[in-house]
Amino acid sequence: HITNLIKTARFLSEACNLVFDAASRGKQFLIVGTKKQTANSVACAAIKARCHCVNKKWLGGTLTNWSTTERRLHQFRDLKIEQKMGRFKRLPKRDKAVIKRQLSRLQTYLGGIKYMTGLPDIVIIVDQHEEYTALQECITLGIPT
Numbered sequence: 001h002i003t004n005l006i007k008t009a010r011f012l013s014e015a016c017n018l019v020f021d022a023a024s025r026g027k028q029f030l031i032v033g034t035k036k037q038t039a040n041s042v043a044c045a046a047i048k049a050r051c052h053c054v055n056k057k058w059l060g061g062t063l064t065n066w067s068t069t070e071r072r073l074h075q076f077r078d079l080k081i082e083q084k085m086g087r088f089k090r091l092p093k094r095d096k097a098v099i100k101r102q103l104s105r106l107q108t109y110l111g112g113i114k115y116m117t118g119l120p121d122i123v124i125i126v127d128q129h130e131e132y133t134a135l136q137e138c139i140t141l142g143i144p145t
Contacts (some may be wrong), residue, residue, distance in 0.1 A: 018122070018144065019122065019124070022121060022122050027121035027122055028051065028052070028116070028118070028120045028121050028122075029049065029051035029052065029120060029121070029122050029123075029124060030051065030052045030053065030054070030113070030116075030120035030122070030123045030124070031045060031046050031049075031051060031052070031053040031054075031055075031123075031124045031126070032053070032054045032055075032058060032123060032124070032125045032126065032131050032134045033053075033054075033055055033125070033126030033127065033131070034054065034055060034056060034057055034058055034130065034131065035126070035127055035130055038055075038126050038127070039055040039056065040055075042054075042055040042126060043055045043112065046112060052112055052113045052115070052116050052120065053112035053113070054112050054113060054134070055112055056108050056109060056111075056112075057108075057109060058131060058133055058134045059109055060133050061137070062113075062134075062137065063119060063120075063123075063134075063137040063138065063141055063143070064137045064140055064141060066118075066119055069110075069113075072106065072110060073110060073113070073114055073116065075106070076103075076106040076107075076110055076114055077114060079099065079102065079103050079106070080103070083099075083103065088100075119141065119143065120143065121143070121144075122143070122144050122145075123138050123143050123144070123145045124145070125138075125145050128145075
């Protein structure tokens with residue numbers, strides 16, 4: 001592949017300016033990168049930048065079907081609170097196992113966005129070919145990527 005370094009530098013500069021301006025105005029970011037090679041880096045970068053991330057698997061409709069995603073996030077938070085309060089100790093072994101499995105699944109897929117209260121203002125996608133569904137959702141909703 002041949003890369004035009006002048007264009008690359010210009011677009012990287014524009015992207016940095018966009019991110020810097022948005023961060024200074026207190027906008028919400030979402031970092032998406034689900035490849036095995038980038039998953040840990042995405043999670044660490046999101047923690048350092050205090051923003052949200054998806055690093056395991058992009059669930060289709062995460063943004064375009066936000067009402068359902070929000071409902072799942074509320075369910076996840078409620079289950080976590082109940083677990084901390086020890087309410088699962090009284091349940092039968094089978095019910096405890098089902099809830100534990102459900103919590104594990106929700107943590108895997110929604111753990112990075114569990115405190116998101118609305119749609120993000122900017123989405124940073126690590127690999128656009130890999131995260132095509134996320135890119136399409138952002139284009140549909142008009143969210144800058």
